[in-house]
Amino acid sequence: MQKLVSIILDCIKNINNERTIYSILHLLNGKKSSQTIQDAHLFSIKKYFGVYESLTRDSFERIIDEIANNQWIKPIEEQRYLLTPSGESYCKKNPVPPHLNGWKYYSMTKLFWERLSLFIQVTSNLVYKETKYIPIQKNKDIHTWVKACLVGTNISRQEIGNQIFHELLECLDQVDGIQPPVLVFRLTGYQQIGLTAEQTANKLKMDMIDYQLEFNNILHYMIKKISENEKNFPLLSFAVYDIKKANDLTNSTKKTWNLYRRGYSINRIAKERKLKVSTIEDHFVEIALNVKNFSIDEYVDKSQQEKILEVARQEQTRQLKQIKEMLGSVTYFQIRLVLAKYGERQWN
Amino acid sequence: MLLKKHFGYHTFKTGQKEVISSILSGNHTLAMLPTGTGKSLCYQLPGYVLEGHILIISPLLSLMQDQVEQLKKFGEKRVIALNSFLSVEEKRSVLTDLKNYKYIFISPEMLQLSYIIQRLQRLKISLFVVDEAHCISQWGYDFRPDYSKLGEIRKKLNDPVTLALTATATRKVRNDIIKSLELNEVAKIESSIDRPNIALHVEQISGYQEKENRVLNLIAKLKKPGIVYFSSKKAADHMALVLRKKTNLRVSAYHGGMDSNTRVLIQQQFIHGQLDVICATSAFGMGVNKENIRFIIHYHMPPQIESYLQEIGRAGRDGKPSVAILLYTPGDERLPLQLAEAELPTNLQIDWLFKIIFQEQIIGKKQLNPEWQELGGFSELQWRIVESFFSEPMQELDDLLSLKDTIQEFINERLEIKKQNIFLMKKFIESSKCRREFILQFFDETMVNKLHSCCDLCGDDIQAFYGNEVCGQSPSNEETWKDYLAKILINSELRE
Ligand SMILES: Nc1ncnc2c1ncn2[C@@H]1O[C@H](COP(=O)(O)OP(=O)(O)OP(=O)(O)O)[C@@H](O)[C@H]1O
Numbered sequence: 001m002q003k004l005v006s007i008i009l010d011c012i013k014n015i016n017n018e019r020t021i022y023s024i025l026h027l028l029n030g031k032k033s034s035q036t037i038q039d040a041h042l043f044s045i046k047k048y049f050g051v052y053e054s055l056t057r058d059s060f061e062r063i064i065d066e067i068a069n070n071q072w073i074k075p076i077e078e079q080r081y082l083l084t085p086s087g088e089s090y091c092k093k094n095p096v097p098p099h100l101n102g103w104k105y106y107s108m109t110k111l112f113w114e115r116l117s118l119f120i121q122v123t124s125n126l127v128y129k130e131t132k133y134i135p136i137q138k139n140k141d142i143h144t145w146v147k148a149c150l151v152g153t154n155i156s157r158q159e160i161g162n163q164i165f166h167e168l169l170e171c172l173d174q175v176d177g178i179q180p181p182v183l184v185f186r187l188t189g190y191q192q193i194g195l196t197a198e199q200t201a202n203k204l205k206m207d208m209i210d211y212q213l214e215f216n217n218i219l220h221y222m223i224k225k226i227s228e229n230e231k232n233f234p235l236l237s238f239a240v241y242d243i244k245k246a247n248d249l250t251n252s253t254k255k256t257w258n259l260y261r262r263g264y265s266i267n268r269i270a271k272e273r274k275l276k277v278s279t280i281e282d283h284f285v286e287i288a289l290n291v292k293n294f295s296i297d298e299y300v301d302k303s304q305q306e307k308i309l310e311v312a313r314q315e316q317t318r319q320l321k322q323i324k325e326m327l328g329s330v331t332y333f334q335i336r337l338v339l340a341k342y343g344e345r346q347w348n
Numbered sequence: 349m350l351l352k353k354h355f356g357y358h359t360f361k362t363g364q365k366e367v368i369s370s371i372l373s374g375n376h377t378l379a380m381l382p383t384g385t386g387k388s389l390c391y392q393l394p395g396y397v398l399e400g401h402i403l404i405i406s407p408l409l410s411l412m413q414d415q416v417e418q419l420k421k422f423g424e425k426r427v428i429a430l431n432s433f434l435s436v437e438e439k440r441s442v443l444t445d446l447k448n449y450k451y452i453f454i455s456p457e458m459l460q461l462s463y464i465i466q467r468l469q470r471l472k473i474s475l476f477v478v479d480e481a482h483c484i485s486q487w488g489y490d491f492r493p494d495y496s497k498l499g500e501i502r503k504k505l506n507d508p509v510t511l512a513l514t515a516t517a518t519r520k521v522r523n524d525i526i527k528s529l530e531l532n533e534v535a536k537i538e539s540s541i542d543r544p545n546i547a548l549h550v551e552q553i554s555g556y557q558e559k560e561n562r563v564l565n566l567i568a569k570l571k572k573p574g575i576v577y578f579s580s581k582k583a584a585d586h587m588a589l590v591l592r593k594k595t596n597l598r599v600s601a602y603h604g605g606m607d608s609n610t611r612v613l614i615q616q617q618f619i620h621g622q623l624d625v626i627c628a629t630s631a632f633g634m635g636v637n638k639e640n641i642r643f644i645i646h647y648h649m650p651p652q653i654e655s656y657l658q659e660i661g662r663a664g665r666d667g668k669p670s671v672a673i674l675l676y677t678p679g680d681e682r683l684p685l686q687l688a689e690a691e692l693p694t695n696l697q698i699d700w701l702f703k704i705i706f707q708e709q710i711i712g713k714k715q716l717n718p719e720w721q722e723l724g725g726f727s728e729l730q731w732r733i734v735e736s737f738f739s740e741p742m743q744e745l746d747d748l749l750s751l752k753d754t755i756q757e758f759i760n761e762r763l764e765i766k767k768q769n770i771f772l773m774k775k776f777i778e779s780s781k782c783r784r785e786f787i788l789q790f791f792d793e794t795m796v797n798k799l800h801s802c803c804d805l806c807g808d809d810i811q812a813f814y815g816n817e818v819c820g821q822s823p824s825n826e827e828t829w830k831d832y833l834a835k836i837l838i839n840s841e842l843r844e
């Protein structure tokens with residue numbers, strides 16, 4: 001659990017008492033709500049987005065209790081904590097898996113793994129000239145994809161095993177911050193069935209939680225490495241090159257976005273969609289975060305934008321309430337829009 | 349010869365030839381052949397003779413998937429499984445070129461959909477196969493309400509030649525199958541349900557801890573590989589953990605609570621000799637074709653003789669001596685009783701449902717609302733039972749009153765039957781005469797000749813099944829990840 005603890009501590013540190021701890025749970029779960037996405041960007045913790053989808057509220061609360069008992073965090077108000085110096089040193093001693101990049105890759109991690117594992121199984125059986133075997137991936141799309149790859153490559157069937165072997169070695173060997181066994185022993189080949197997640201964790205004497213995180217860590221590393229050096233990985237790059245990151249907006253926000261582009265006002269969109277105005281405002285904040293050329297000038301005039309940023313910077317805070325108290329005349333919605341649009345760029 | 353050409357076998361197994369020639373002469377056929385004797389071939393092979401399509405009704409999604417893959421392994425590409433796994437799009441595309449598939453597997457639920465039937469009616473179905481046909485009968489151990497409507501569906505498909513397959517059906521169930529499918533003339537090909545190479549043992553164990561110890565003890569000594577069956581997922585997980593801790597054997601659990609990718613891996617590891625023991629629920633078994641399983645241990649008693657036979661039938665498919673050991677602790681029958689009750693909707697749930705239905709009818713809604721499943725706390729199985737009683741659109745108000753009674757009667761009756769089955773299973777456990785004879789009598793057979801290695805009551809010695817040969821190679825802990833990759837990706841024989 002060490003790694004998960006470090007991640008949670010890192011989140012608490014970055015959030016700095018400005019959100020409740022449950023925002024961290026939502027983040028790790030990859031909850032696609034406007035608030036969570038916003039927070040992920042605002043507090044520079046988006047690399048943890050969706051890295052532990054199966055974490056339950058129960059286990060999360062248990063971990064929080066435990067680290068509070070260890071005095072790594074101290075309670076400020078209800079459900080809000082600050083990192084203590086001993087928490088800080090725990091983080092230093094137990095660094096988080098360095099290649100995690102949830103926000104960027106979480107939507108393609110599973111697909112990448114399914115492709116890689118079936119591709120290896122098929123290749124291995126080709127190498128050993130075996131045609132009768134049970135594919136370990138059932139998803140038809142993945143099968144179609146593997147077939148297309150084999151047709152699409154000009155590497156000969158004899159060479160293909162060698163080639164993929166060397167690509168994997170080049171990708172995984174002697175890299176800091178990854179543990180290749182976490183991934184490799186799960187691969188299935190000719191007459192050799194891969195281990196399950198749990199079996200691999202046992203073999204490597206890791207607990208399941210940290211195992212999951214390390215598994216995501218190595219997958220994120222691979223996706224990045226391969227997509228940035230496609231030429232070096234003629235076969236592996238098949239697994240990434242057509243995976244476009246799924247559109248960043250949540251579904252509901254997408255609908256709002258489409259209406260906005262047809263010239264609807266916030267109030268009209270709310271009426272049309274039978275949703276609360278505040279919900280539509282959430283959507284706009286999400287849009288401000290994700291759509292680069294979306295202008296917020298229509299909702300906050302330039303001078304107000306300046307003021308908001310100024311206060312936020314001076315007071316070292318991202319807490320809406322404080323900013324509002326300092327400025328008085330602006331709405332929460334305006335503050336959130338400004339922080340969403342410029343927040344990260346300004347502070348990082 | 350077709351057998352060799354398409355399947356690579358040299359000879360038929362018992363019963364196969366008779367069943368296939370019966371079908372090819374155009375007879376409806378009921379085939380009862382023991383577990384693992386190759387019933388699937390009885391519809392696979394005729395596919396290469398008959399024109400038209402082979403439609404196979406199969407009760408379990410996982411089973412269906414296995415059968416599709418089995419055919420694909422033989423190089424047959426014209427196979428499709430129509431079930432709820434397909435996405436809406438896939439379904440649409442499959443349905444439009446359904447005629448290109450020779451073997452069409454379908455779940456009984458799907459057969460209830462009128463647009464599916466319409467598609468099928470456009471095809472020439474030359475063989476209508478009901479796999480695991482005992483599911484048709486109330487008296488069968490795994491009754492599926494949807495199965496009982498297959499007679500009607502057969503009619504709609506123009507009375508195709510029909511093959512009903514089962515490994516375990518009493519005479520009562522067999523008669524039910526024929527009646528329910530509305531077959532008037534049927535060729536019956538029945539072979540004994542007995543598996544002479546499996547010795548039957550029952551052991552009385554005084555308590556829970558003793559049982560765990562006994563399993564550890566047996567597994568340490570018995571020839572492997574083997575399966576330990578449990579009625580609960582938790583117990584299976586727990587035992588797998590204990591075994592991993594206290595022995596150096598390769599052990600995994602397998603049950604429906606695990607995700608499907610993991611289940612595939614574990615099943616394949618077992619088949620490839622990478623596991624010595626599986627701690628499983630009844631979810632494991634169907635479709636597992638492993639030749640050399642040496643023992644089956646029942647940690648909990650199965651809820652009826654038929655499932656007991658089905659499960660021990662996984663052992664000894666290679667014909668070599670194998671053993672089935674059932675461990676019984678007084679009071680064990682409570683678990684299957686509880687499970688039986690949990691499978692059926694409660695009276696409270698039915699009351700609740702009908703209250704809602706009456707309200708909805710008044711405002712003119714005549715559809716069973718799928719949301720009610722969750723609202724009423726119906727499990728998947730409970731809901732499927734309820735659903736099967738409603739027509740579409742829903743019955744009129746007057747009929748609904750009597751429908752409620754019908755459902756409640758049905759539930760009570762099912763519960764009675766299940767209790768009866770558990771009672772019989774307990775009798776088997778408590779039997780003081782030959783266990784094999786007990787089972788044969790249950791299926792209206794008589795024992796012809798006394799076996800050498802029969803059962804504990806005939807004095808069979810369990811030590812005959814002890815032995816220490818290791819199955820498969822143990823994983824070497826020194827193997828690095830690079831070695832592993834090289835092993836699967838580089839065929840060193842090719843290089844030299
Ligand atoms: N004629 C044959 N010769 C050799 N092997 C055969 C023959 N026919 C079938 N088999 C093999 O026997 C095994 C069992 O076949 P199958 O799954 O059809 O059994 P089954 O009777 O349906 O079993 P179950 O009761 O478990 O459903 C398969 O591995 C199959 O390939």
Ligand SMILES: [Mg+2]
Binds near residue numbers: 387388479
């Ligand atoms: Mg079968």
Ligand SMILES: [Zn+2]
Binds near residue numbers: 783784785802803806
């Ligand atoms: Zn006997």
